[in-house]
Amino acid sequence: MNPFSDYVPASDEERRYLSEYDPSGFPPVATTVDVVCFTIRSGRLAVLLVERGGFPYKGAWAIPGGFVEPSEDTDEAAVRELEEETGLGTAVGHLEQLGTFGAPGRDPRMRVFSVSYMAFLPDLPDPEAGSDASGARFWAVDDLGVLEGTTPSEDAPVLAFDHAEILRVAIDRARAKLEYTPLATAFVDETFTLPELRRVYEAVWGTELPAANFRRKVLSTPGFVTPVNETVSESVGRPAALYRRGDARLLHPPILSPHTKRAAGMTDEAEVR
Amino acid sequence: MNPFSDYVPASDEERRYLSEYDPSGFPPVATTVDVVCFTIRSGRLAVLLVERGGFPYKGAWAIPGGFVEPSEDTDEAAVRELEEETGLGTAVGHLEQLGTFGAPGRDPRMRVFSVSYMAFLPDLPDPEAGSDASGARFWAVDDLGVLEGTTPSEDAPVLAFDHAEILRVAIDRARAKLEYTPLATAFVDETFTLPELRRVYEAVWGTELPAANFRRKVLSTPGFVTPVNETVSESVGRPAALYRRGDARLLHPPILSPHTKRAAGMTDEAEVR
DNA sequence: CGAATAGTGTCTGTAAGACACTATTCC
DNA sequence: GGAATAGTGTCTTACAGACACTATTCG
Numbered sequence: 275m276n277p278f279s280d281y282v283p284a285s286d287e288e289r290r291y292l293s294e295y296d297p298s299g300f301p302p303v304a305t306t307v308d309v310v311c312f313t314i315r316s317g318r319l320a321v322l323l324v325e326r327g328g329f330p331y332k333g334a335w336a337i338p339g340g341f342v343e344p345s346e347d348t349d350e351a352a353v354r355e356l357e358e359e360t361g362l363g364t365a366v367g368h369l370e371q372l373g374t375f376g377a378p379g380r381d382p383r384m385r386v387f388s389v390s391y392m393a394f395l396p397d398l399p400d401p402e403a404g405s406d407a408s409g410a411r412f413w414a415v416d417d418l419g420v421l422e423g424t425t426p427s428e429d430a431p432v433l434a435f436d437h438a439e440i441l442r443v444a445i446d447r448a449r450a451k452l453e454y455t456p457l458a459t460a461f462v463d464e465t466f467t468l469p470e471l472r473r474v475y476e477a478v479w480g481t482e483l484p485a486a487n488f489r490r491k492v493l494s495t496p497g498f499v500t501p502v503n504e505t506v507s508e509s510v511g512r513p514a515a516l517y518r519r520g521d522a523r524l525l526h527p528p529i530l531s532p533h534t535k536r537a538a539g540m541t542d543e544a545e546v547r
Numbered sequence: 548m549n550p551f552s553d554y555v556p557a558s559d560e561e562r563r564y565l566s567e568y569d570p571s572g573f574p575p576v577a578t579t580v581d582v583v584c585f586t587i588r589s590g591r592l593a594v595l596l597v598e599r600g601g602f603p604y605k606g607a608w609a610i611p612g613g614f615v616e617p618s619e620d621t622d623e624a625a626v627r628e629l630e631e632e633t634g635l636g637t638a639v640g641h642l643e644q645l646g647t648f649g650a651p652g653r654d655p656r657m658r659v660f661s662v663s664y665m666a667f668l669p670d671l672p673d674p675e676a677g678s679d680a681s682g683a684r685f686w687a688v689d690d691l692g693v694l695e696g697t698t699p700s701e702d703a704p705v706l707a708f709d710h711a712e713i714l715r716v717a718i719d720r721a722r723a724k725l726e727y728t729p730l731a732t733a734f735v736d737e738t739f740t741l742p743e744l745r746r747v748y749e750a751v752w753g754t755e756l757p758a759a760n761f762r763r764k765v766l767s768t769p770g771f772v773t774p775v776n777e778t779v780s781e782s783v784g785r786p787a788a789l790y791r792r793g794d795a796r797l798l799h800p801p802i803l804s805p806h807t808k809r810a811a812g813m814t815d816e817a818e819v820r
Numbered sequence: 821c822g823a824a825t826a827g828t829g830t831c832t833g834t835a836a837g838a839c840a841c842t843a844t845t846c847c
Numbered sequence: 848g849g850a851a852t853a854g855t856g857t858c859t860t861a862c863a864g865a866c867a868c869t870a871t872t873c874g
Contacts, residue, residue: 275655275656276651276652276654276655276656276657276658278651278652278658279651279652279653279654279655280652281603281652281655283602283603283655284605287602288602288603288605291602291603292602292603292655292656295656295657297575297576297577297656297657297658298575300575300576300577300657301617302570302571302573302575303570303573303576303578304570304573305576305578305649305660329556329560329561329564329565330554330556330561330564330565332557332561342649344574344651344658345651346651347649347650347651348647348649348660349819352819353819364819368818369818369819370818370819371646371647371819373644373646373647374621374644374646374647374660374662376578376615376620376621376662377620378549378551378552378617378618378619378620379549379551379552379553379554380552381549381552382548382549382552382554382556382565383548383549383565383568383570384549384568384570384573385549385551385570385617387578387621387647387660387662389647389649389660391819467826468826468827469825469826484864484865484866485825485826485827486827486828486829486864486865486866487863487864487865489826489827489828490828490862490863491862491863494862505826505871507871507872507873508825509872509873510823510824510825510872510873510874511823511824511825511826511871511872511873512824512825512826512827512870512871512872513825513826513871513872514825514826514827515826515827523818524807526807527861527862527863530863532864534797534799545641545642545643545796546622546625546626546637546642546643546644546664740853741853741854742852742853757837757838757839758852758853758854759837759838759839759854759856760836760837760838762853762854762855763835763836763855764835764836767834767835778844778853780844780845780846781852782845782846783845783846783847783850783851783852784844784845784846784850784851784852784853785843785844785845785851785852785853785854786844786845786852786853787852787853787854788853788854800834800835800836803836805837
């Protein structure tokens with residue numbers, strides 16, 4: 275019987291069945307959550323990786339994560355991991371499930387299912403290393419060479435397990451979600467200027483956007499941003515007006531990436547065969 | 548050591564670590580795949596459910612699924628389940644991962660992680676019951692009452708486990724994917740008419756679409772459909788031209804749902820808190 | 821003042837929705 | 848011919864991209 279379930283048996287027979295149920299016959303498997311933590315660093319999309327201090331893949335870099343505790347939902351485990359790795363809760367940023375990766379041989383120790391999440395965070399200081407990791411830092415994603423048509427930079431880390439694949443899926447999804455959700459606002463502070471928001475799009479998509487049209491599109495999308503009626507001055511140039519995230523969950527019309535229009539042959543995420 | 552892994556240890560020390568690794572300390576958990584099989588029946592979006600013949604939730608209806616075998620990737624398990632339940636492979640239709648549901652108490656027997664998939668299939672005869680299910684049939688989704696603002700019909704089935712929640716997420720996602728992918732073509736035969744394709748959109752979205760504008764949009768979206776230069780006659784009226792699915796994976800411009808434009812407050816899928 | 825950055829106005833092509841109209845079949 | 852369904856043409860409005868222009872600050 276599962277001690278966390280509040281299921282009410284419909285009969286004594288069913289009550290007996292549940293109390294006698296023996297789960298020990300299942301082959302041992304582990305379930306982890308991995309959290310792909312994105313941020314914008316120096317105008318580039320960056321992702322948090324931790325250096326592995328133990329076997330296997332010792333010295334390689336991995337997406338931070340850990341085992342799901344018996345009392346936890348996967349969502350709760352993801353929030354916990356995020357807090358442990360960054361010191362931030364979900365009050366800051368945004369967290370959502372990406373998908374589950376469970377190929378039989380993806381971990382050399384045993385069968386491991388990785389329920390992967392993505393987090394989108396404002397710029398953070400590099401975190402302290404966790405207990406089972408000898409280092410932790412953000413890496414610019416286009417230095418990792420995980421995307422088609424890109425090559426790793428000189429000092430690119432070796433990635434553990436199937437984490438290159440997970441990162442590829444996460445980056446594709448983040449780019450797509452920027453178009454039709456207010457996700458970009460998770461990368462900036464609570465109040466932000468439109469040029470700051472535009473630089474988020476430019477960093478994630480790797481393209482320059484015409485500032486005038488970007489501005490018009492953002493302001494004409496209901497609920498995307500609301501003005502705060504203050505300005506900030508960035509040392510030189512005209513001060514920019516401040517905005518706050520609006521209450522829209524989906525953007526209409528969306529902010530389309532210049533790349534999307536040419537993407538008739540682009541692969542959709544996650545189709546099975 | 549995981550017998551399905553082709554990982555090569557970097558040292559004798561690591562080789563020893565892996566050979567002595569004992570996975571039996573993990574608490575027993577099970578991992579299943581559930582496949583939400585959608586089709587269009589009588590102009591309505593319908594989903595395949597199986598009646599449970601054993602405890603728990605005996606007599607309730609469930610999304611078909613089963614355990615992931617030790618040698619299988621979750622994708623492979625989903626393909627196998629789909630074939631077992633419908634007799635169809637992925638050559639027909641479309642299959643993709645939806646997400647993982649793993650609340651601690653969702654199954655009263657033990658901790659179970661359900662890696663859920665969605666399949667989109669052309670209209671099928673009602674399947675034969677599987678071995679552990681006393682019945683199997685398609686149900687119109689808007690008779691189930693799983694969506695906000697809808698109420699179950701008179702004879703709506705009781706849903707097992709958290710399957711109402713899984714269905715809700717699946718329907719939301721299917722509706723959204725219809726807009727920007729050629730998913731609708733998975734619901735029709737290999738060759739189809741534009742009115743047939745339009746009725747797919749109408750069934751999934753639950754709205755009527757102006758035929759003239761639908762036609763123009765579909766034909767002006769590159770790679771969505773390609774003409775076959777044949778016609779079919781449906782007993783009365785002018786025969787319709789046949790088309791085949793094109794090679795686009797993403798639609799540009801998308802086929803927007805009339806509902807989407809009013810959806811500024813609509814909830815995005817899967818945000819964690 | 822000039823450099824730098826923020827923000828506005830305007831023109832053009834394209835796409836969406838509305839809807840009137842034509843075409844081809846069955847009876 | 849009439850009913851039924853498929854398909855075309857056209858008008859209006861709205862948005863995307865391009866790009867010239869104005870505004871506000873620092874030094």
